[in-house]
Every structure is written in structure tokens, then in C-alpha cells.
Amino acid sequence: MLEKFRAAKAAEVRRLVGLEAAQQLPEPYKGKRPSFSDALIAKAPMAVIAEYKRASPSMGDINLGLGPHDVAAMYAASGAAAISVLTEETYFKGSLDYLETMSRCGLPLLRKDFLLHPLQVVQTAATKASALLLIVRMLTDVELNEMLRLTYDAGLEAVVEVFDERDLERAEAAGAHIIQVNNRDLDTLKTDFAVATRLAAYKRPGRLWIAASGIKTRADVEAMQALGFDAVLVGTSIMAEADPGAALARLAGSAA
Structure with missing residues (x-):
């Protein structure tokens, strides 16, 4: 599955390489970005990252x-x-333009995409995103280190996604501060909270941990909190509802 996503990004990378050669890469955004990590900490003990997923x-x-x-x-x-x-x-019918539109609500934004090339970090830095996603197993160790360095130098935060212990070991070695544990099996596309349960034992002090995939109910959120996660990322379970806001409120425990 990840190789299909890699192939889908090839045209974007080629376009960015062309823009670099023509000295036409977008300029970095100069405004203030709301802190992604501070926003999660402010919602302790459990923050909810809501996803716009079409x-x-x-x-x-x-x-x-x-x-x-x-x-x-x-x-x-x-x-x-x-x-x-x-x-x-x-595959997700997204658009980089959504970052500008959604920034007007004032919340920090995570660019969720398949980022494989340093110029995609430059591209992200030209938007109002506060953070970007890096998937460990789509990058070599050298690439992961370089992408993290560029991300931090650009004033962005990185959410570094892992699927197993080996991914986590590599993320930690590269200096990731925000770890996202994905409960989805990439071969079957099924989700299993056993992944989060198993990896939670390795959580280190000073790191923010996010659980992603398969979270559908308030009980699921509370289960991740009990494991020591600081946040959950929810997408399909709320976007599939007629009123995603109401669905989010129930998950976040803020429904009236």
C-alpha cells in the first residue's frame, strides 16, 4: 500500500524539482503558526486531533x-x-489549498500526506500548516534524519508515524518528539488496538504520543488514554457522520 502512495507522489516531486531548477519554489510562510504540540498539551490528559478526510x-x-x-x-x-x-x-481527494482555507479557524494544522523528498518540506513551509507527517517506513534512516532537520529548521513540527517496534526504534534514533502509532495493518487495512497496547510500553518521558486508526467511540478514546497516549487522531469515524462536529464532541467528551 505504501508503495502505491509513493508512486502517486512522483509527479508532485518532479514538479517541485522543476520549480527548484527554475528558482520558482514558493517562499516560506512568514506569519506565526500556532504550536501543534502546545495545543495537544493544553487538552491534557487527552487531546483529539480531528481529520478532514474526503x-x-x-x-x-x-x-x-x-x-x-x-x-x-x-x-x-x-x-x-x-x-x-x-x-x-x-487516493484521498485532498488538496494543499485546504490548509489555507482551514487555517482560518485558528487551530494548528497537520499536513497529512506522503512526504518523501526534502522539497515537500519546503512546499509545506510555504503553507500555514504547523506540522507535517513523516512515515518512518517510507524513508531510509538518512532520509528521515534529513527530513526532520529540514522540518525543524523551517519552524514546523513533525508527527512521526510508526507501525511497529522497529519503526519506533528508528523514529527515536532520528530524534522524533511526536510519535504517532498507527493501528492499521497495511496489508489487510484492518485495525487492531493490540498495536497501540504493545507499543505503549515503550513510551519515553518528554514525548507526545498519538494513537491513530480505528478509534470510533468515547470508550476507544478512554482506552488510549489509559495506555498513556496524549492524543488520538480520528478521521473516518467522524467524517462519515452527517454532523462531524457532533460526532467529534461525543468523542472528545464535550457533547452537551
């Missing part, structure tokens, strides 16, 4: 009638600590 390989189209501006307003009003924004176009 489609996925496992679910197909998801609530395409809900635009990014409206969903951002719903999430901001319903207890989200931050918003994850899918920008991958081929």
Missing part, C-alpha cells in the same frame, strides 16, 4: 459535500485540539 482506499468517498471551511468551523467549536488535513490527491 476519501480513503478502505472506505472510498466520504462525505464529499462537506467543504473544508465548514468542517474546520465544526471542529473548532466541538473540542478539537488540532486538525489533520489530508492533502494527498489521488
Whole structure:
């Protein structure tokens, strides 16, 4: 599955390389970015990162009638600590433009995509995103270190995603501060909280940990909190609802 995503990003990388050669890369955003990590800490003991997700390989189209501006307003009003924004176009029907639109709600934004090349960090730094996603097993150790360095130098934060113990070991060695544990099996696309349960034993002080995939109920959120996670990332389970804001409020425990 990850190789399919890698192939889907090849055209974007080629375009960025062309822009660099022509000295036409976008300038970095000069404004103040809200802190992604501070937003999670402020919602302790459990923050909810709500995702704007229009489609996925496992679910197909998801609530395409809900635009990014409206969903951002719903999430901001319903207890989200931050918003994850899918920008991958081929499989998730995302767009980099959504970062500008959704930034108006004031919450920090995570660019969720398949970032493989240093110029994609430069591209992200030109947006109003506060953080970007790096998936350990899509990068070599050298690439991961370089992508993290560029991310930090650009004033962005990195959410570093792991699927198993080996991924976690590599993330820690590279100096990741925010670890995201993905409960999804990439071969079957099924989710299993046994992944989060197993990896939680390795959590180190001074790190922020996020649990992702398969979180559908308030009980699921509380289970991740009990394991020591600082946040959960939820996408499909709220985006598939007629009112994602209300669904988020129930998960966050802020529903009236």
C-alpha cells in the first residue's frame, strides 16, 4: 500500500524539482503558526486531533459535500485540539489549498500526506500548516534524519508515524518528539488496538504520543488514554457522520 502512495507522489516531486531548477519554489510562510504540540498539551490528559478526510482506499468517498471551511468551523467549536488535513490527491481527494482555507479557524494544522523528498518540506513551509507527517517506513534512516532537520529548521513540527517496534526504534534514533502509532495493518487495512497496547510500553518521558486508526467511540478514546497516549487522531469515524462536529464532541467528551 505504501508503495502505491509513493508512486502517486512522483509527479508532485518532479514538479517541485522543476520549480527548484527554475528558482520558482514558493517562499516560506512568514506569519506565526500556532504550536501543534502546545495545543495537544493544553487538552491534557487527552487531546483529539480531528481529520478532514474526503476519501480513503478502505472506505472510498466520504462525505464529499462537506467543504473544508465548514468542517474546520465544526471542529473548532466541538473540542478539537488540532486538525489533520489530508492533502494527498489521488487516493484521498485532498488538496494543499485546504490548509489555507482551514487555517482560518485558528487551530494548528497537520499536513497529512506522503512526504518523501526534502522539497515537500519546503512546499509545506510555504503553507500555514504547523506540522507535517513523516512515515518512518517510507524513508531510509538518512532520509528521515534529513527530513526532520529540514522540518525543524523551517519552524514546523513533525508527527512521526510508526507501525511497529522497529519503526519506533528508528523514529527515536532520528530524534522524533511526536510519535504517532498507527493501528492499521497495511496489508489487510484492518485495525487492531493490540498495536497501540504493545507499543505503549515503550513510551519515553518528554514525548507526545498519538494513537491513530480505528478509534470510533468515547470508550476507544478512554482506552488510549489509559495506555498513556496524549492524543488520538480520528478521521473516518467522524467524517462519515452527517454532523462531524457532533460526532467529534461525543468523542472528545464535550457533547452537551
